[in-house]
Amino acid sequence: MKQSIRIASGQGFWGDLQSAPVDQVRNGPIDYMMLDYLAEVTMSILQKQKMRDPKLGYAKDIVPLFANILPDIVSNDIRVITNGGGANPMACRDAIFAVADKLGIKKLKIGVVLGDDILDRLDPLSKQGIGFENMETKVALSSIRSQVISANVYFGAAPIVEALKQGAQIVITGRTTDTGLTLAPMMYEFGWQADDWNKLAAGTVAGHILECGGQASGGNFSAGWRSVPDMAHIGFPIAEAHPDGRVIITKHNKTGGRVSTATVKEQLVYEIGNPKEYITPDCIADFTSIRLKDAGINRVEVSEVRGFPATDTYKVSMSYFDGYTAFGTLTYAWPDALEKASKADEILRIRLSDLGGNYEEIRTEFLGYNSCFGPLSQHSESMNEVVLRVGVRSRDQNAVEQFSSSIAPLILTGPPTATGFAGGRPKPREVIAYWPALIPKSAVAPQVVVEAR
């Protein structure tokens, strides 16, 4: 057994810094790299792409990325784990095989995790008595069933471990938890069992630290952001994992950013609920047990994590069509910038009312004044400029189009000094909303396919 492995974070979301995974592979030694591409609504976008073209539906950034780094990965024997397969992991695999072929790389072994997509099985599963009620609102699925676009089960680390056992150098999954991407190589390398709850929790905590990329290594850091070195070349975090569950969070030398107890703490409290019950398919981690220790420059030790048995359900993430939306913005200049923007909003609402469209919601915010602080905002007469931002949401596409065509006229038929309309009419877009639910683990099974070409 190896005494430690280095797992690098390469992407924190789809659209993250493109140079980060390249730097992780080239700037120092790593054994694994995890690439997280999936946010809550990403699956719906990918599902729609797959409907239009059965060869699409995965994070397309992966193709140019692998064209760039595949030779390094192969020659340095780095294993890459990603959920960027999205709604179409097989197509993603084939695209990477095609890249390998072009580069003359032979016998590349790629593993794919399938079975998370339950869109076609929703009705039979419902008939079996699985309610899929919304975890947050407790509303029954039947209220939006006809509008569902995608339905995916969040698998954990287990199927990835299976793919690694079968020798996959690259593992591509669909909807897998972000934390599972980091936990899996630890389970595989150190032989952790599915009921080693403390160790699984330790790997899960490491996964939580890695899953947002640079946010653990000095990005979006509120305790002294000015002092973070060379943010332009920020080094993404690396977890040095040990068989006993101890993990050192660090980054490559000669990269920017910073890893300190403070940067790691900020990431640990990011998007958590009850810290005693951080629930994943693999275990329940107790974030109040985590011990952080300064372990040198850009090194933080994470230890003593406690874990508890996993629940008997998986989370399901569904997306559904929920009407149309559009946003319009106009900038107003001193004097009386806020007063003029408010008047423009009033005029806009009268005109929309005259046109007779129905809106679920019309929201007005004044950027530079109150979009972050709401009622706590303090107005200053000397305000140089303010951006009027109006958003609408409606079941009726026509109503949203009426809104879109009512913004520009305000420039010449409203209060003075409106500008910043270079982008043309705001484009109505579909609202794809998110529906979280639960499913018994016994109702679904992940499948693992490993193949060499």
Added chain:
Amino acid sequence: MKIQLVQIAHARSGDKGDTGNVGVIALRSIYYPILVKYLTVERVKQHFSGICLGDVERYELPNLEALNFLLHKSLGGGGTRSLKNDAQGKTLSSVMLRMEIEISESIKL
């Protein structure tokens, strides 16, 4: 003495559906008991009135010298439905750190 939270804490915020989460972390160990004592659910709810339209939950992480707050119904419906500029609650941390609290302790800032 009157202090502003930004003088003794740092913070990060994010979203889960229509719920915002704000993690507040003491800048020095000696400040953590002050966070525990003064950042009550009631005080936070009052501070966020007009922004947080639902309940406030508070959790303690003494190991990280941090508190985690859940602010329900704070994101205009949340996710893709929200019409807010900050639909993901990224700046709720700033709102939190702007809070002024009157403390009976005398601390060196």
